[in-house]
Amino acid sequence: MAFYPIDYLEQGKVEFLDRLTEDDIKEIIFTVRYSERRNSIIDGFLPILKETNPYFCYEIIYDIEEYKEVARELMQKYKIRPDMKHLTSMLENSSLGLDYLHENFDDILLEYVNDPDFIFDYIFDNLEICKNLVNKLRVYPNLHIRFLFMSYLIQNRIGTFNILYPEITPYLSGMDSKDVSLIAYDLFMAKKMKLFHQVKEYILKNYPTNNLAELLLCGVFNPYTFQLRQNKRGIREFKTDADRYFETAATWRYNITKNYSRNVSKELLEGFKKYLLMFQHDGRVDKLFEHLDIHGLTRLLQEYVDKYLELSHDKSYEYLTAGSTASCYRIGDYVFKLVRTKWSYEDVICPNLYLILPNLEEHFIRNRIGIVEAGIEVQRFLRRDAKKVPSEIFAQFRETLKGLGYFSTDTLINGECGDNTRLLDSYEEAGVEVPDWFREYPLVLVDRDRIYKLGTTPRQQSSNIY
Numbered sequence: 001m002a003f004y005p006i007d008y009l010e011q012g013k014v015e016f017l018d019r020l021t022e023d024d025i026k027e028i029i030f031t032v033r034y035s036e037r038r039n040s041i042i043d044g045f046l047p048i049l050k051e052t053n054p055y056f057c058y059e060i061i062y063d064i065e066e067y068k069e070v071a072r073e074l075m076q077k078y079k080i081r082p083d084m085k086h087l088t089s090m091l092e093n094s095s096l097g098l099d100y101l102h103e104n105f106d107d108i109l110l111e112y113v114n115d116p117d118f119i120f121d122y123i124f125d126n127l128e129i130c131k132n133l134v135n136k137l138r139v140y141p142n143l144h145i146r147f148l149f150m151s152y153l154i155q156n157r158i159g160t161f162n163i164l165y166p167e168i169t170p171y172l173s174g175m176d177s178k179d180v181s182l183i184a185y186d187l188f189m190a191k192k193m194k195l196f197h198q199v200k201e202y203i204l205k206n207y208p209t210n211n212l213a214e215l216l217l218c219g220v221f222n223p224y225t226f227q228l229r230q231n232k233r234g235i236r237e238f239k240t241d242a243d244r245y246f247e248t249a250a251t252w253r254y255n256i257t258k259n260y261s262r263n264v265s266k267e268l269l270e271g272f273k274k275y276l277l278m279f280q281h282d283g284r285v286d287k288l289f290e291h292l293d294i295h296g297l298t299r300l301l302q303e304y305v306d307k308y309l310e311l312s313h314d315k316s317y318e319y320l321t322a323g324s325t326a327s328c329y330r331i332g333d334y335v336f337k338l339v340r341t342k343w344s345y346e347d348v349i350c351p352n353l354y355l356i357l358p359n360l361e362e363h364f365i366r367n368r369i370g371i372v373e374a375g376i377e378v379q380r381f382l383r384r385d386a387k388k389v390p391s392e393i394f395a396q397f398r399e400t401l402k403g404l405g406y407f408s409t410d411t412l413i414n415g416e417c418g419d420n421t422r423l424l425d426s427y428e429e430a431g432v433e434v435p436d437w438f439r440e441y442p443l444v445l446v447d448r449d450r451i452y453k454l455g456t457t458p459r460q461q462s463s464n465i466y
Contacts, residue, residue, distance in 0.1 A: 006031055010044040017053065029059050039066060046070065054078050063089040068096035075100075084112060091122045098129065105133060109145050116145070120152045124160070138164050139171070146171065147179035154186040168195060169202045177203075177250065181211035188216070188237065209250035209299060213238060216245070217252065217260075239263045254285065254293045275302050279329055279338065281319045288327045288338035295365050295374035301336070304361050304378050308334040321418045325449070330381050335446075339364070339375035343410075343450050345459050346370075350448035353404055354430040355397065357382065357422075357444045371461065379446065384423035386413055389441050396437045397421070402454065409458060410450040420447040 005028055008016060017025065032041050042061060050057045050070060058074045061067040062082065071094075074080060082090060082100070087108070090097030101108060101119070109116060123130040123137075140146040150171070153161035165171055172180050180203055187196040203210050216234035238245050242263035246256055253272055261269055275298070279289045292298050309315060312332025320328040326337045342349055347370070352358060357379050364375035394412050401408060412421045424442035427434050434442075445451070452458045 006035065006037075006041055010037065010041045012044050012048055014045050014048055014053075017049075017056065025056065029056070032060050038064075042067065050074065055080070062086055063093040063097070065094045065096075068094050071096055072099070081111070084115070084118065088118055088122075098126075102133070105136070109140075109142070113145065113148070116148055117152055117156075120149065120156075124157060134164070143175045144179060147175055147183060150183055151186050154183070154190055154192075158190055158192070168199060172199070172202060177207045177210045180207065181215055184212060185215040185219075188234070204244055204248060208248060209296075210248055211250055213245040213249040213256060214252040217255070235260075243268060250299065251294060251296045253298065254290050275305060278305065278317045278331055279327075279336075281322070281327070286319075286327050286329075286338060288340055291340055292338055292374055292376065297363065297365070297374055297376055300363060301338075301376055304336065304376065305331055308332055308336075308360075308378060323418060323447070324416075326377075333381055334360070335379045335381045337375075337377040337379070339372065339377060341461070342372040342375070343460050344452070345372065345461065346452070350451050351406060353401075353406070354432050354434065355401055355404070355444055356448060356451065357446045359448060370459070377448070382422040382424065382444070382446065384425065386419060386421045386423055386441075386443055389413070389421075389423070389443060393437055393441045393443060394421075396435070397443055400435060400438070401451075405454050406451055407454055408445070408451050409460065410447065412445070420445055422446050 005016065005020075008014070009028075009032065017028075020028070032038060035041060042064075046057055046061070046067070050073075054074045054077070058071060058078075058080055062071050062075075063086070064071070075082075087097065087100070090100065101122075108119065112119060120137075123133050127134070137146070137149040140149065150161065150165065153164065168183075172183065175183075180199070184196055184199040184203060187193075187199060200212065203212060216231060216238045219231050219234070238260065242256075242260065243265050246253060246264045246268055249256065254276070256264065257269060257272060257276070276285050276289065279286045289298065289301075292301060309332045312334065314332055317329060317331045320330055320335065322328065325341050325343065326339045329336045329338070342364070344350070345366070349364075349372070350356060359377050359379055361376065361378035364372045367373055397412065398408070410420055413419050421443050424430065424444055427439045427442040430438070430442065450458075450460065452460075
């Protein structure tokens with residue numbers, strides 16, 4: 001006998017659903033939703049399945065006006081949150097969408113903070129019934145969401161922006177420097193120059209560092225693809241006030257030094273170039289310095305250099321080595337690591353054990369899944385290498401590390417990228433009771449990476465991280 005699942009559902013025969021694959025279920029949902037007999041089919045299975053298979057029911061009825069109360073009941077009872085596709089369709093096709101938007105507005109904005117334009121579009125396409133949401137967004141307490149709303153208006157509804165924000169700067173107070181810089185850039189690109197200069201002066205007065213220079217010179221730069229979009233208007237604007245743009249730039253100062261130095265005063269350039277000299281190899285500024293500059297870390301790097309040079313007896317500096325993830329420099333009595341990434345993306349990348357040299361400073365920028373995209377590490381410089389340490393000592397090291405509850409997936413000595421261990425001047429520097437082998441050879445790991453708890457699967461990048 002032929003099997004017609006849609007007819008079965010219409011007749012209230014639902015047992016067959018348990019035998020179907022996920023793809024089969026998706027096909028049935030699609031077929032029901034676009035069937036000419038849609039309501040009749042739904043009426044056949046809904047009374048039976050809304051308790052035993054609520055998600056199947058929801059996927060079919062979520063945006064159908066006639067079933068909005070059942071959809072509301074399912075969402076509340078089973079804590080179902082519509083994804084962007086479902087919410088968009090609900091807003092377009094069912095009054096439940098508007099109800100849900102009003103009732104969950106703050107949560108929705110947070111959930112779609114990376115792509116809220118579809119919410120803003122709906123609000124302005126249905127302004128009469130959403131005026132209260134516009135008024136709320138205008139002074140929204142979450143300043144990043146307020147920025148997103150203001151940016152949306154400048155790019156899409158500039159007339160409305162002028163009405164809602166006749167005086168703009170009071171609404172920028174406390175906003176993140178990146179966000180307020182993007183507001184200025186949006187105004188610049190919209191050719192609202194009076195407003196741009198008003199926001200620019202506000203930024204330069206209230207934000208010691210900002211992103212104006214980067215935005216004017218290349219637009220919204222993608223640090224992953226290194227794609228530059230030359231902005232001729234922005235370049236002209238930068239040149240009109242290059243000193244102030246350079247002096248307050250949070251990012252992109254190395255690029256300015258290379259490409260726009262004739263526009264910046266010699267005094268400002270020399271103050272920056274002295275740090276460039278410290279991070280050179282083979283006569284060239286380390287590419288990782290530029291990497292850190294793109295990610296806004298070179299000002300912090302300068303602070304660390306000044307701090308630790310002041311503490312050092314030796315005031316010289318030199319290139320030490322480079323590995324797969326970092327370049328290392330000796331600055332005074334300390335090692336500075338310019339970090340491109342880390343193999344590990346554990347929440348705690350490295351434990352603090354006496355077998356591992358501690359970081360005096362550590363600052364990492366991570367992406368959404370926790371992978372390090374840039375960073376700085378500062379350690380005390382150990383002058384004794386481990387090249388003459390007997391091989392059995394390295395075996396002892398791993399055993400002792402295991403006894404502390406950890407293991408390493410990295411080489412300790414003579415690896416492709418050099419040595420990862422060195423010797424303390426004295427075992428007493430460990431500050432704890434140590435085994436006999438450590439008293440004779442106070443061996444410590446200086447690369448704080450690829451150390452994991454026993455019994456766990458390492459959260460570690462693949463070998464192809466270049």
